[in-house]
Amino acid sequence: MSLAITFPGQGAQTPGLGAPWRDHPAWSIVDDAERATGRPLAHLLLDAPAEELADTRHSQLAVLLASLLAWTALEPRLDEPVVAMAGHSLGQITALIASGTVAFDHGMRLAVARADASADAQAHAPGGLVVLLGAEEDVAVAACDAAPGRAWLANVNAPGQVVVGGHADGLDAVAARAKELGARRATRLPVGGAFHTPMLVEVAEAIGPVLDETPFVVPAIPVVANDDGAVVADPAAWPDRLRTHLVRPVRWTDTVRTMRGLGADTLIEVGPGSTLTGLARRIDPELELANVAVPDDLAALGALVHGAVR
Structure with a gap:
């Protein structure tokens, strides 16, 4: 058995998403994150209301920390090899930290810079x-031709599910055209940013200085980049990768x-929600799937993956 580990992105946050971990030994990483960033972060995981978590500045950090809590608890229990890691959007930063591509303190500071710049851009x-x-790329x-220069392809998530991003005033026309x-179905997501489109160019520019100061190394576990679905073998390529x-x-x-081609036959989504396992089921129905979001999932996972977890 070979494992692929995936981490969710912004949108997986819910109030109290970190509360089940409060008394777990893994919680120490929250203290470490507060020291690394100089910011109070625990409340985002425990008692921040939905309105606060809806702010990109907070939601990205809440999801990243909740995912790292789950990974910190899971990683020592794994008996089977992890052949690859990846994260959806923000989750790519989580994957870089979890894989060892970037040290925890540096990764947290990068995550803060990304979250702040994304919120400012919005x-x-x-x-x-x-x-x-029910649509492909x-x-x-x-459909984006209905709002030229105002909307772009943002995600190719799974067969039959794609996402378009752009200026709010053009998306209704894009949705109508897509149905034609x-x-x-065309559904507006509850976000205020056109993530992964040219509208975020100022974010790429803003985080440039932090990226240039961040050391990247060859990871213990290969990380698959999701701008092209390729393994990044050269750690020096990550600053440009993370901008683009x-x-x-x-x-x-x-x-x-x-990840499947690298030999993964089991995919574990580590962090809040189950969006990525749902997408994986559509991408490759033969993959075995599991989730670790809360401590109770650790015990259940052993049966799901047939002994890959002790």
């Missing part, structure tokens, strides 16, 4: 995302297929 140029169900690209082209990642579509279908 304030300056509000945007949005529309998920298209060609339909999404064609055969999309079964912000303005290019997330190609999650390619990412999962690459």
Whole structure:
């Protein structure tokens, strides 16, 4: 048995998402994160209301920390090899920390810079995302012609699920056009940013100085980048990868297929929610799937993956 580990992105946050971990030994990483960033973060995991967590500045850090809590608890229990890691959007930062590509303190400071810059960009140029169900990439690209220069492909998540991002005033036209082209449903997501589109170019510029100061090393576990679904063998490539990642579509279908090609037969989503296992089921129905979001999942996982966890 060979494992692939995936980490969720922004949108997986819910109030109290870290509360089940409060008395677990893994909680020490929250204290470490507060020291590394100089910010109070525990409340984001424990008692922050939904309105506060909806702010990109907070939601990204809450999801990242909740995912790292789960990974810190899971990693020592794994008996089977982990052949690859990946994270969806923000989750890519989590994967870089978890894999050892970037040290924890450096990774946390990078995550803060990314979250702050993303929130600032949303304030300056509000945007949005529309998920298209029953549509493929060609339909999404064609639908964007309804708002030229105002909407772009943002995610290729799974067969029959793609996402378009852009200026709020153009997304209704894009959604209508997508339905004309055969999309079964077009749903506006509850976010205020056009993530992974050219609208985030200022975020890529803003985090440049932090990226340039961040040491990246060859990881213990290969990380698959989701701007093209390729393993990044040269750690020196990550600064440019993380800049372009912000303005290019997330190609999650390619990412999962690459992990499968590396020998993974079991995919574990580590962190809040179950979106990524749902997508993986559509990408490759033969993958065995599991989730670790709370401490109770650790015990249940052993039966699901047939002894990969002790």
